[in-house]
Amino acid sequence: MLGIQVSPLEEFRYHSKEENLCLEFYIKRDDLIHPIVSGNKWRKLKYSIAKAEQNKNEAILTFGGALSNHLVATAAACKEVGLKSIGYVRGEELNEHSNPTLQQCAELGMELHFITREEYNLKNEKFYTDELHIEHPNVYIVPEGGANYYGIIGCSEIIGELPEDVSDIFVSAGTGTTAAGLLMGSRAHQTIHIVSALKGEWMEEEVKKLLMYSLFDEEAVDELMQRAHFIYDAHCGGYAKTNPELIEFIQKVYQQTGVKLDPVYTGKSMLWIKHNWKQCSPTGRLVFLHTGGVQGATFMQEKLAVNLYPES
Template identity: 50%
Template sequence: MELFDTSKSILQEIKLDEATFGKVKLLVKRDDLIHPEVSGNKWRKLKYNIELAQFQKKDGILTFGGAYSNHLLATASACNRAGLKSIGLVRGEELNTSSNENLKRCSELGMELKFISRAEYDDRNDKIAQEAWKEEYPFYLLVPEGGSNFYGMAGCQELWKELPDEVDHLFVAQGTTATSCGLAAGRKEHTCMHVVPALKGFDALREMRKLLFPFLVDPDAIEESLSRVEVHPDFHFGGYGKWNEELLDFIRFCEQTYDLPLDKVYTGKAFFALIEWLKLQQFQTPQTVVFLHTGGLANG
């Protein structure tokens, strides 16, 4: 299906000032270009979940998200194109399908939106709550918020096939950790992976271990996958969904100077962290650095 074609995801080279950054070759993997609504890591995390729903002959996918969730929009769009139904459990019982453009678009794409209380939403990962949802919607595949399950990680792991063999450093924004876990599981031995959490006070490695366990099972394999993961925890700009003028100025600079659009929730912060990190390095040999653009522009 055309939706699962990654040919539009180019490797864009960013020309850096050699006097400041030395012999660094900086490439951006433009997953944001895959599809306007199912872009970036959303595409990769949904790919095998969609295929699983089709294989199990489910009617559609049941998933979770907030009012401005890119995951909800991506799921609605992907299911629409795959001939599947979709149900979105949305945080905030005071909302409706006309509350914002994101929810309107989800509804237009055929997603049935159910607005639940914040307390009910907070229990979305509880096993008892999930069994209740599965019992109520037996003909729907339940996919966690952000597509953060085994199939989401497997889709993200495939990204390595589209990158150069010699990648010294890979930077990625981090939310639910599904993308970074999939990448860590498939990481080349010589590549250092850098994760930039969008949440304040987020224990990235602990959360990655929790998500990786069903994927790798062997604790030693998990630790090996995480042995070359570096966390940059101080670029959240105040917390999830928060930003300041410094970040907005940086995002405008990147679009004007590099023709690189970034969002202010995830990719803007992660690319800011990458540039600040590069300024501090004194590489003795040429380095290839890849930034994964995980999309998110629709609501970012």
């Protein structure tokens, strides 16, 4: 099994004298699970990898964009367990030298295929995956971001690692898989605050679809969705967009606490908590789930022309 079994739960304290603000809550350090396959990537991949090994598949085939943490995590995980990895990358103009993310995928042994955005949009269509199985016999196909039943089950286990007095859990969301898993494992008194990293208010529908895919029970899904709070105003202009306030906040958090946040997911979620701290009034313990992503943040520093972790 990849990585450690249970990530630590730590107290988190951040203060700002200028803003007369002191944030105090708990942080679930899934970013410490594995040096590369960290955070929700490990949670979402571990059972798919186990399934591929059980099936005696030779490789895992998956999908991602040019800066996909999921692709790097899949390449690293497969190398560690002795499986081949195949990545279908959005963007036919790209190659394995286009950026550090793709370079690392190649260095980890991933076989990369660069396809048009139109073809990439077919990735969830059965006829397309059937064609991939013909082209790549004996592969196990994992959806983009690990968004399958096994990914949801892996993420649902997080709840069992938390104390029962946890009432509120904040999580960054891209595909919604981690959020769906948290809801599936959640207790009746808990609220899962799902912070979308993308523009648009479609995350609720996506999470509901993932739960229906796993449970096939509309009444049960509706009950779980009552525990969800969707946050759509934390994206700082759009997916992977940044602003000076976000960058400065990430740097200050690191300097004060040693916790590395990334500017795509966790940094924005925690910045939202900071902006809305007076409205965050949990009935019990509040936990921020650190979903990893620091690998991608390291690569983004060159693009942003800034050192996110100034003491590193």
